Amino acid sequence: MTVTLADVAARARVSPATVSRVLNGNYPVAASTRERVLRAVDDLDYVLNGPASSLAAATSDLVGILVNDIADPFFGIMAGAAQTQIGGPGDGSGRAGGEKLAVICNTGGSPERELTYLTLLQRQRAAAVVLTGGAVESPAHQAAMSAKLTKLADAGTRIVFCGRPPLPEGDALVAALAFDNRGGGRRLTEHLISLGHRRIGYVAGPRERTTTRHRLEGHREALHAAGLADEPAGGESADNGGTGSGDQDRLTVHGPYDRRSGYEATLELLRRAPDVTAIVAANDTVALGACAAVRDQGMRIPQDISVAGFDDLPFSVDAVPALTTVRLPLFEAGARAGRLAMGKESPPPGGIATIAAELMIRGSTAAPRG
Amino acid sequence: MTVTLADVAARARVSPATVSRVLNGNYPVAASTRERVLRAVDDLDYVLNGPASSLAAATSDLVGILVNDIADPFFGIMAGAAQTQIGGPGDGSGRAGGEKLAVICNTGGSPERELTYLTLLQRQRAAAVVLTGGAVESPAHQAAMSAKLTKLADAGTRIVFCGRPPLPEGDALVAALAFDNRGGGRRLTEHLISLGHRRIGYVAGPRERTTTRHRLEGHREALHAAGLADEPAGGESADNGGTGSGDQDRLTVHGPYDRRSGYEATLELLRRAPDVTAIVAANDTVALGACAAVRDQGMRIPQDISVAGFDDLPFSVDAVPALTTVRLPLFEAGARAGRLAMGKESPPPGGIATIAAELMIRGSTAAPRG
DNA sequence: TCTTCGATAGAAAGCGCTTGCTACCGCTGT
DNA sequence: ACAGCGGTAGCAAGCGCTTTCTATCGAAGA
Structure with a gap:
């Protein structure tokens, strides 16, 4: 029914291992072989089985972006910007490499949902997680978050805060971008x-x-x-x-x-x-x-x-x-968070950067009536 | 290092199969056994390995939502509403069941990206895909989309259109919600x-x-x-x-x-x-x-x-x-699309429903100057 | 000419889970 | 008392891929 690596291997007259290596491009494969494999992939219209691949490699190409309310442009802009640096062919490179799947998760501002999404991402062995928006300051929730994030980080997931301060005991995280x-x-x-x-x-x-x-x-x-x-x-x-x-x-x-x-x-x-x-x-x-x-x-x-x-x-x-x-600078911050999540950019010194806020004086304010 | 099903099984003194069945709740397990297993899960802080599970079961709990521009509330509202019906504990049920991960993918209106995301979702063996926003009418792109969607549908992925008309040869899809x-x-x-x-x-x-x-x-x-x-x-x-x-x-x-x-x-x-x-x-x-x-x-x-x-x-x-x-009615449409994607709601007769648009007359229009 | 080494390909052992099938247990029906 | 049965649990075979280790081949070094 579905085409597997083995099918491709058979058609290209090589072993499955070789096909895998061509696809992942992290092992020397002779040019002629590579070409043959690529042609077979094309001919058969092969699509990698993500779960199988993640299982074997113990990593996935999912990156989670948590937002409070995706209907609010505040989050939409950041999330979109982050996805720009993460997802699909967003980076212009047509081929593999940064081919990750950015997933935006809407917590609705609910602490429980935040935690649940984190669990779901942990389950998927996400490569990174970007947390946007302000944090709820309840001690219980903070503790739970801290524990969860530590576990994620231990499992190799990169953690990036965007627009929120890091947790008090923010050890595990890669970086935090806090707005001023x-x-x-x-x-x-x-x-x-x-x-x-x-x-x-x-x-x-x-x-x-x-x-x-x-x-x-x-x-x-x-x-x-x-x-x-x-x-x-x-x-x-x-x-x-x-x-x-x-x-x-x-x-x-x-x-x-x-x-x-x-x-x-x-x-x-x-x-x-x-x-x-x-x-x-x-x-x-x-x-x-x-x-x-x-x-x-x-x-x-x-x-x-x-x-x-x-x-x-x-x-x-x-x-x-x-x-x-x-x-x-929502867009810039989101993009930077995306890059940090991808490991494309090195974290700021100390792991935390404060992002400046600029006063925009326009028509809705004026001197009070004398 | 990480806790696996087998660890839980050992601690609960049952076989891995039983643990799996308790977790999936689709096979009779004696109450006492279930309880023992659940306790072990809790004690060990076990988190299911998503990729392994998806591989074995040949399905995943990912649902993709494609949008043109997530920074635009038009899409944000629909996507958020859809996620409400899909993701995390959104439905109030604390436990398993609809515990899917809704992922919002930002195409930026680019046809190539749209296709790439679809491939990424195919790779993940997504359970469903919701496509929002207007479609690009280029024949080449439509053909490509059609082919891709057919393949997805064949692989068991549910397809829902939200706010866009179905493809001309919209056979494979489950449902389409089109705005008037x-x-x-x-x-x-x-x-x-x-x-x-x-x-x-x-x-x-x-x-x-x-x-x-x-x-x-x-x-x-x-x-x-x-x-x-x-x-x-x-x-x-x-x-x-x-x-x-x-x-x-x-x-x-x-x-x-x-x-x-x-x-x-x-x-x-x-x-x-x-x-x-x-x-x-x-x-x-x-x-x-x-x-x-x-x-x-x-x-x-x-x-x-x-x-x-x-x-x-x-x-x-x-x-x-x-x-x-x-x-x-962006929110309603998004929510309905989410429900359709989850199979919680049966598709409209003919597979396609037209959603009414309501004229809102307000202050920005008036009779032209006499 | 024989050994050594770099480059490349293959064999095979899992990754952690699901699930079809089998096994077992204590009853009931005759 | 024995076959039959509903109700549970276990066995074991994969799911499709990655990756370590090993094998092979040809060219270069001695």
Whole structure:
């Protein structure tokens, strides 16, 4: 039924071993033999049996890319870029070599799914795994991740973090590419402060994610530096209560990284503090929701209220007014992560590199009304 | 080093066969035995060797999802939805069964890559393949695809088309979910005509893609029906010349499905026909670029010129003014495709279902200035 | 001329799992 | 009491490939 190595060998009048060697190109084979084999492969339309090959060689050509939400361009861009360096004939070379299969796995932000996918990849003996997006900071989950990743690494799987900090005990990993979320958040708020804003609302992402925390910390650093941080405590979030901390800024509302959350959190913010003159959103998608809420309240951007985002996704420049935001080099980071996963690039010194975030000042922020 | 089935068997004091059967749950095993085995699995932290298992069973638990551009939410949404029905613990069932690994493959719209990914999936003996997005209509490529898919189907791989019409000789496939691009395009243009527009520019997608052609055909159907189609011939496109057809509408400009193309094509359109009162874009992303171009020319939307998109991606409602567009139930279609791929749902009668497109009238279209 | 060595091909032993077939056990039916 | 049977478990034969080790051949070195 299906054509096997042996069939090819028979037709080329060589042993199966020779065919295997021609196909893998890691052993000297006389040119004439090679040619004969290649012709037989062609004639028979032979396709290697991946599982058999992986079993025998104890390695596979699968590379996993874990993302939180593939419908979000933030992840789509990174994943696509990574795949560019990994998958199929993406690298232009028509033949073997980097012929790996990049697989994108959508965790939906769920810690369990993250772990399950890791197991699935471990089962497939994946060659490498790229983890994107912020990590959940629950100690239990971190421990589980750590254990799983260590096991993967021990089995020879390369581990690359992209856009998230490495695990505390990040020993096993090959490399981590972390975005400067804190610095970006700080500069964004500094920009607002320098414009004259004093009461700035913050629509944060979900709690317990590193990305959320870092951006928020940057924001607060800027507030502190300007002596603006002594807001009364209180403000509970819009999401599941959880670890309500005492000195939570009442100008901060947490929620998922989506438009709807941005809309609702902004309404809540406006209710709590009608005098805010600017709103910083956890990311651009949330910012879009914030803009809609602001407008629905009959206020203009940026005249009545400034709005800023984070990430600089492609649509941000087309918002009206164009969104002030922090640009993250998503594509470049993804591509680099892909290269690291393939071992095409050597890891940064110390295994971890911080990727700069660039402030993009556009029309959605302006000085508050005198 | 690594734990194998045999190790588990030894610890549970049973034969490897029994362990295998417990794990696969397709053969009667006494409850007490099962429990003993499960405990051993747990104790040893055993992880099945996927390649070995696939080799022996001659099937794998990989399901491929091919997309044109994963950075585009159009595909991201479908792919994510499909993965929901396929991957990991997505279905809530904690245990085995649908425990497949959905892999998203990014073709970048390149026919060669599409074929290569299909080969890679064939190599992995994928359980199913979901093909999304418009197909390239080159006869050579279609023939190659057809051959490849037939081979896959023969090997037991389930084939599902999602958002694209089946291949002409679509025998092998399980099912096809096609969007009603033609109908949606028609209704969109009818809406514009009913508003009073008579000169409507069209920023089309790349030539030779079914999606592009169908949407454009719908548009022209509407024009014809209104007796508006007798525009002088001419207008060459902005993309690679190619098969310039004689009666190409000069109000049509082709280009890739991205913002930049929308921007530039619109400028070109405005140059060719400064009197257009409406512009229909191939999709929402292109529409955003069109909006930017219109505004940069100092015109207002919709007062001076109406703009419409297609797809109703999440950001479209947040455009200012909100974009009139055609909604495609991307998530639902993706999920259904995923279910079909898993064999969880029976294929539609005839193997092909057309998915309705809904006209969403919003602020970006209005009657032309009196 | 005989040995030595580099280059190339083949034989064969698995890789870790699945599964058809056989074996066994304790009952029931007669 | 014995054949027959449903219910479980084990044996062993692969699945299709990789890779170590060995064999062969011709040319170069002594």
